[in-house]
Structures are given as C-alpha cells and as structure tokens.
Amino acid sequence: MQTITPDELREEFQEINDYDERLEYIIEFADGLPQMAAEHRVEPNRVQGCVSNVWLVASQRPGESADDSPIVDFEADSDAVITRGLIAIIVALLSGKSAKEILAIDIDGLFTELDLQGHLTRSRSNGLRSMVRRVRELAEAAL
Structure with missing residues (x-):
C-alpha cells in the first residue's frame, strides 16, 4: 500500500497543472x-x-x-475508479498514523488547497467529504 505525506501530495499536485493529468494521478x-x-x-x-x-x-x-493513542490502519475499496483513487489517497495519507495524528490533519483544508474538489463533479465532491468524515469518525472511535 502506498503512503504519502501532505507535503508530498502538495508537491505532486504543484507539478501537475493539467486536469486530465491530475485524474491520471488519482487513478494511479x-x-x-x-x-x-x-x-x-x-x-x-x-x-x-x-x-x-x-x-x-x-x-x-x-x-x-508520542501521543500514545492507538495506531489506526484503514482498508478501503470502491466500485468506481476515480472514487477508488480518492479513497486510496485518503488511506495513503492517514493509515498507520495514531488516532490523534489523524484527527489533527486538516484533510478538507488540504484538498481545498489542492483545488481537488474544484475539479470534481458535485456528487464526487460530496462523496469525498463523506469519506473524510467517515475516516475521522473511525479515528475518534479509536480513542
């Protein structure tokens, strides 16, 4: 499973200006x-x-x-390739981190900064928010 930091994701998206190339990256x-x-x-x-x-x-x-909260590992899947890519990015960013670390990361802010939601349909953008919300709920439940 891939892992990526928020800074690495920012760097990748800064290097990709074309919408289609960003979709290809998500599909990867x-x-x-x-x-x-x-x-x-x-x-x-x-x-x-x-x-x-x-x-x-x-x-x-x-x-x-250091924060002594449980480490949370995520497993995810989707039947739609772009949505699968989005949940894969979320898992790569957050899986293997402590519950407190997960809750401290502003994923919504990161995705806004990357203008990720601006390139998605309204339904995919809503779905992305739902995925982030669910990950946060699971991290909170681990505490």
Whole structure:
C-alpha cells in the first residue's frame, strides 16, 4: 500500500497543472490500492453519502507514537475508479498514523488547497467529504 505525506501530495499536485493529468494521478492511486476482502465489502462498512459504493474499515493496534493513542490502519475499496483513487489517497495519507495524528490533519483544508474538489463533479465532491468524515469518525472511535 502506498503512503504519502501532505507535503508530498502538495508537491505532486504543484507539478501537475493539467486536469486530465491530475485524474491520471488519482487513478494511479486507485491501481495501487489493494483489493478489499469480500467479507469487508458489506453494508455496515459502506460510506454513506457517496454515489458510488465505497467501503472503509479500520483496525487498531497499540499506540507506538508520542501521543500514545492507538495506531489506526484503514482498508478501503470502491466500485468506481476515480472514487477508488480518492479513497486510496485518503488511506495513503492517514493509515498507520495514531488516532490523534489523524484527527489533527486538516484533510478538507488540504484538498481545498489542492483545488481537488474544484475539479470534481458535485456528487464526487460530496462523496469525498463523506469519506473524510467517515475516516475521522473511525479515528475518534479509536480513542
């Protein structure tokens, strides 16, 4: 699974000015997202508010960070390639971080800064907000 920092994502997007190239970059993340096990692709794991099907599960392990909150690992999937890429970026940014670290990262602000939502349809933009909200809920539940 890919990992990326907010600064690395900013750098990548600064180098890509063309909308189609940005979509290709998002799709590359989709291609790198491991396939989710079928038993996790169930209704309780579906992210509400997304037009496409998006599934997200979180697992916890004891905190190995300075803040001593549990480490949260995410597994996700979608049946739509662009949406799969978006959730893959979220997972790459946040999976493996402590719950407190996840909650401290302003993902919505990052995506606004990158003008990511400005290049998405209204329904995809709403879905992106729903995915971020669900990740934050799962991180809060880990505390």
